[in-house]
Amino acid sequence: MSVLFDILGSVGMWEAVLRIATPLILGTLGVLLCERVGVLNLGIEGIMAFGAMIGWLTVYQGGDLWTGMLAAALGGAAFGFLHALLTVPLGLSQHVTGLGITLFASSFAYYVFRLAVPTASSPPTIDPFQPLSVPVLSEIPFLGPVLFNQTAPTYLAVAFVALIAWGLYRTPLGLAVRMAGENPHALDAQGIDPIWLRIGTIMAGSALMGMGGAFLTLSAFNSFFPTMIQGRGWVCVALVVFASWRPGRALLGALLFALFDAFQLRLQTVVDGVPYQLFLMMPYLLSIVALIIMARRARVPQALMQPYRRGER
């Protein structure tokens, strides 16, 4: 038991939590925005892959890290636009379109990567974001290194949570976004076009997904591998349900998932005789349990997955 407390009390683990959570926070916020406006976006896995690639490539070609982040956001938004075009004005199946976007975007990322970078024994590297110690605050014992010694995109991700929470609940635009996902007809009656609002919001959400992917190549690691997203996008889709479509809880869900992951990686090294698969299962298993508990009270956006056609009842 003391081993467990040693792990739970270590700065290293809590530091890892926020780090592991960052791509999940960005991705979950992205999915949340799309679903809040009424569109499921299963393109996330591919959009993250493309964001990871284009962000990294921009830096590799000489851009600075923030330009890379911007490129990832723009790349994500471009795929978001494609997804939106197919699902919003054309009203196609959101499941099929999303999966198609994932296949297309991840293969396209691989293709561009191969065109731009010659084959090598291990992929070329860039200089990634370094941890940024916030003056004074990072000196606080325990909390300091955990919260205030992260890389810049992590701070940005947390700031996005606050920004989106504020935007959704405190601004007219946020009200319109939520309304587009609940009752687009009423929104239309107010003189706001749900079609364009949906397209714009999906693009914004997809931009966040792209940045989530770019975190992996610009901060968590310094190279791009075509297969490196590894299901993080799908985790985000589940986390949105866990979060009941609310930004604050999305942050909580991402942190919880990352906590289980950081915890199991450390348990593996100290506990003998337990199959490692059990540890690897932990974050997913506990997420399902948490999902069962949380989803009971979830309020699903009423117009989620319903294409809006003007004048149709």
Place this chain on the structure above:
Amino acid sequence: MSKLLINRRRLLSTGAVLGASTLFAPSILRAQTALKVAGIHASPVENAWNSVLHAALQAAHDEGMIEYTFSEGVSGTDYPRAMREYAESGNALIVGESYAVEREARQVAGDYPDTAFLMGSSGEASGDNFGVFGTWNWEAAYLCGMLAAAMTQTGKVGSVGAIPIPEVNMLINGFADGVHAVNPDVEHSVSFIGTFFDPPRAREAGLAQIDSGADILFGERIGTADAARERGIKAIGSMIDYTPRYPDTVFANALWSFRPLLDAAVADTGAGNPTGKNYTPLSLMKDGGNDISYVEGVAPAEAVARMEEVRAAIKAGEFEVPRNFEEPA
């Protein structure tokens, strides 16, 4: 049949032995020109394992020994199709990996008896033309372990692996055995990331190892050394030479070479010998299939000297590193 006809026609046009039976025709023909070899990689060629194959094939191509074409990132569902396509297009030898398609790959090989296959596989060779090989660089890992045991200050070293399949297990066990051969009191812990391609996760696993006290990391997966660099400790690479990528961090590598296996398979194919056998033993250190590389002056001189003794003994066939496929605890 069309394939045989083409062979005969080419044979006539080159004016070679007219009376040769069709059985010998391919071998005579191939002896004159570079052997057509195709590589089918299930992963991008940057993946360490595939990069070793790719580098060996590319080098053989540059030397004029073979004519190499390849596909990469071929998924399991597409793999048999790619094998057929390369067989149909007249490649004499097809190199790849059948881990995800063991049964289908053998079926394809059965359909193309005139084409030789050399596949990374967990299974056995089959027929006359389906050869297999494993990845054995555990001897080099053992030697790396010997250095690590002499260098650790905390008395704890850690390994980060992908998934405990036999070849990964053997490698990590080899490292652990090397550590314990020098100092039985050094603790060795291992963590698996549950996937082959997730460097950020391997880095997190490495950081977790360091948090629990390890001060030398053995990175079966890329990403491990990033953790070591971040915390200013030393790491050991596997498969390829990671020292250029992490100059001050990775001080030793358990290198694996595909070249001896490739050369043997190309020779067999060229001579018309059956290739349906297990080429794995050519990965042994005494055959030049795996070896340690290390940065001079990082490990203590006496540790290096002791390691070099064992290295020489392995190469001379006087010492055998224990081979253990069991999942490391």
